[in-house]
Amino acid sequence: MAFSLFSTKNRIINLMLNDHSVRFLELKQANPPVAQRWGERFLTPGIITDGKIVNLDALTSILEECIDEWKIQRRSIRFIVPDQLVIIRKINVPADILDDELKGYLYLELGSTIHLPFEEPVFDIYPLGTNGKTKDLLLFAAPEEYVMAYENLFSRLKLHSVAADISPLALYRLYHQLNQPSENEVMFSVQFDLTSVNLSIFEGSVPLVMRSFAMPFDVDQWEVKRDLQGLIVCKYLGDVDELVIQFEDIFKEMNKLIDYYRYTLNNESHDISKILLLGDHPMLQAVEAEINERFEVPVEKITFNPEFMDKKDTVPDHLLVPLGLALKGVV
Secondary structure, rough: HHHOOOOOHHOEEEEEEEEEEEEEEEEOOOOOOOOEEEEEOOOOOOOOOOEOOOOHHHHHHHHHHHHHHHOOOOOOOEEEOOOHHOOEEEEEEOOOOOOHHHHHHHHEEOOOOOOOOOOOEEEEEEEEEEOOOOEEEEEEEEHHHHHHHHOOOOOOOOEEEEEEEEEHHHHHHHHHHHHHOOOEEEEEEEOOOOOOEEEEEEEEOEEEEEEEEOOOOOOHHEEEEOOOOOEEEEOOOOHHHHHHEEEEEEHHHHHHHHHHHHHHOOHHHHHEEEEEEEEOOOHHHHHHHHOOOOOOOOEEOOOOOOOEEEEEOOOOOHHHHHHHOOOOOOO
């Protein structure tokens, strides 16, 4: 059933909060994906840092204004867990452990055979297969303290959280629906945003590895405005050489992750077949040109087919993550 047949109050609101923005999107229909409406609000540095809520009072006040402006009072929501909080790890467990006992087993093994860089995690698992002796699993984990800070905030604001997701999965969901990946595709997803970069490698629909990196951001070096649609427009006013240094660091990390996949995760049996580039960085076009120059891999972006999409329905590129989130449980 298409979301367009639902009453407005039953449509789920899709939220994404990161270090520099709050974004929302409401889906009109899922196939093809069409947004009903969307919006965003800029966050000054120090409210959310590295995905963690630092200034709860300021964020609460801003969200109260957003809820009123966007008219999403008392709605059900999905939200993106900030990339910086999430780790993805491939693990194996004895094959004789039943599927409904896996999470209990993992809780018992945390800190002994399974080591995470934080205590008290929330986690989910994805089965990868078995060789008869062990089961391979993909573990998605985040610190419970920081995830629950978002959950509790939404609850106090009378927003009912029904699902959480991570941005690479949301993007892949949208990419899969619009682009139909080729068989045996290995995709390197590069989300190049204003204050962070997320690098993920997918085999098929499975994100085997993910790394997030902070981008230095001096708000005094940027001009931040809102356009006629109320969307954020950023223009860099500082020394471009400073950005070039930042970008160089990210390109080095891309190389490291490609080598890690090629020589450690995959035993050289596969290689990256595609780079999917997107993000909200104002210099994304220059980043794309540099990636094309440095990496011998085709670079693509998520594209909408103009045959079924009116211009007014086309979601801005930096709101594609909430659009992919909106497809969770739908496609």
